[in-house]
Amino acid sequence: MILIEAFVFLGTIAFAISGSLIAIQKRLDIFGILLLGLTTALAGGVIRDLMIGKIPPTNLAEPQYFLVSLLASLITILFYDKIRSFNNSISFFDAIGLGVFTAVGANAALSIDYSQPFLVVAMGLVTGIGGGVLRDVFVQEIPQVFRKEVYGIASILGSVSLLLTYNLFSPIISLYICLTVTFTIRMIAIKCKWNIPIVDRKSKINRSIKS
Template identity: 70%
Template sequence: MSFMTFFVYIGTIAFAISGGLIGIKKQLDVFGVILLGLTTALAGGVIRDIMLGYIPPTNLADPQYFLVSLLSCIMTILFYEKIKRFNNHMVLFDAIGLASFTAVGANAALMQDYTQPFLVISMGLVTGIGGGVLRDVFVKEIPLVFRKEIYGVASITGSIVLLVTYQTIPTVLSLYLCLFTTFVIRMLAVKWQWNIPVVHRKTSQVK
């Protein structure tokens, strides 16, 4: 197992658990909890593959990530009381998932010989945040990436780093540099509470 594959597994597990935890918090039934966890872990990759013309998507043709996600959801249900105690640590694993999926998504576009910067960056972003966006929409929450959190920006920055470096250094190093950049930006943003400015709407006072 390569170092990158290891991180993808960690990210898949983390996203599946985070989706499962939210499903339980929202008092969904067992099927709903599992579906929300699977969506969080797999939807980004499925959307990316469809956009790039991979039919059927990798996550469906090769079920290894589906099985890992399913097992993670089941374990979340069975050991919810213990897992929720470590909910604060999910920020770390979520950042790992975001970073690894960003690198994999942007690299998938480059491997198809797509070099258009907007396309490459978009694939990294879609893979990194797609599952989380759908998860939040399903439970009627404003997606994290649409709030003031430095989340999507971290993914975009990592994708840019991969795009800039992949022709000048070995591909594996470029992937790790993308992963590292995305992860560090996300974790620093959480630690130092960096936020994107919020647009405030002025309300008129009725006299």
Template identity: 55%
Template structure:
């Protein structure tokens, strides 16, 4: 499944870019910015692997994941003025990463740990949002998933689509559908300004 592996690297790059952009906006130094990018890229997968007992995590077995994230971070740092002018760069790169990591996380559980729907959805969600949550915590922000637009739901919808299509069509196509559903749901939520209600506390 060469194309899936390509998408994994695409997701690592996309998530890494989102982490670096936030790190630069927070005025972190180069080391801090790179750490934020790597955390966004690999954090969700590491959490997933620890929870399902895949030890050591894949991110440590495949150092190429780290180096791709590192290179993406350094390039984003070097060309920040150009990258930052691209409208909604953080949201788009974040949505790509969310779609890729949701598909890969859900598929990992289905391949190695059976067809328990709850576990598949939970691990797809953790893989999808885990790196972003860690990124935001390290940047001293309330995690984006807790306060803005439809984010986690997009990941859940993607995992559900994978469960329904996995045994009905070739597995790579089921993963592409999962990626597409997650990414599209996330982008549409931004374009249509869909949000969960926020309880307004009177001061």
């Protein structure tokens, strides 16, 4: 249980940092930076809890998650130049948050005896991408999961890895595997510039005109 809590705090901090970094790049004011950091860190868990009927959501009922997110955002503001100096810092922290919350979300479904594979994967995906989707919408960007980047697929494969290993190892080991799979796929995709194919509407129109 303690390790699961540590997972949640790790993901909360990572997502709060990624949201705050984007907010600073978009030149939001201090309130906007803090709000975007909180949204990125907490929204996925809130959406998950509402979907599984857990009212009030844990992230709102227990203030420590709010406080940790707030602190992470404040630290990002104070040490922005140092954090930004790391290559792909936003992508790195975002990938950590994606991996952690995918694992936590899928585990949450399994822990309340929701054993249907589709539901487990869906809870992992929703928890992993929920905060990032709202973050991107708030700054008027197309969410990463809707673009050609390997983002949602990394979360889905991570959730599947947890499902496949849940009865073979202890739950904590399965969480580590899920986090590692999701994070690794996401970072390799960024490094190797893997992209999901998009529909080239213009070329299809040109082909139809020529024919």
